[in-house]
């Protein structure tokens with residue numbers, strides 16, 4: 001289990017006096033950064049993007065609530081490979097509604113698979129879910145998601161990281177930041193083009209993590225390129 005992931009921080013939230021408009025008081029990059037996330041993905045530049053290979057046949061071990069998001073932690077060994085660069089899977093967490101938009105379109109839910117490489121660089125694979133048919137992988141955990149901050153549940157069911165992925169893994173890429181304080185920049189964002197579907201009722205457990213929506217508002221693109 002990754003203790004880092006449980007470093008719940010009371011100094012910020014998604015509304016009121018500690019909401020996103022106040023994050024810069026504790027995370028200066030939220031005001032001064034030029035590569036902040038999320039963004040509305042548009043004006044795509046055709047790029048020679050290397051295929052994204054997923055080594056996601058790893059079992060989910062537990063679910064956690066850090067007070068801002070619900071997370072899924074996996075057994076070690078999960079990774080993505082982009083070109084000859086490998087990033088190890090750290091954990092998966094969810095935002096509802098989704099944080100990124102695609103050409104102005106908003107989504108119900110966004111999954112963030114957070115990865116680190118040997119030099120501690122971060123790559124996040126984002127998966128968007130639109131309103132529709134129930135989601136088989138998500139349905140395995142939606143009723144088990146811990147409602148209270150600091151709570152964790154061991155998982156007895158079989159569920160792998162791979163089960164969350166769509167068959168098509170084409171992606172958009174841009175340089176961004178963490179979408180939560182400290183809003184660290186230099187994060188590689190790999191956003192899968194193919195959205196999955198989810199039933200609105202399935203998203204309720206995600207909304208309990210921070211007592212409501214946990215999506216950061218859109219940030220300025222500042223001329224950044226979105227490669228497709």
Ligand SMILES: [Zn+2]
Pocket residue numbers: 093094095112179
């Ligand atoms: Zn996230």
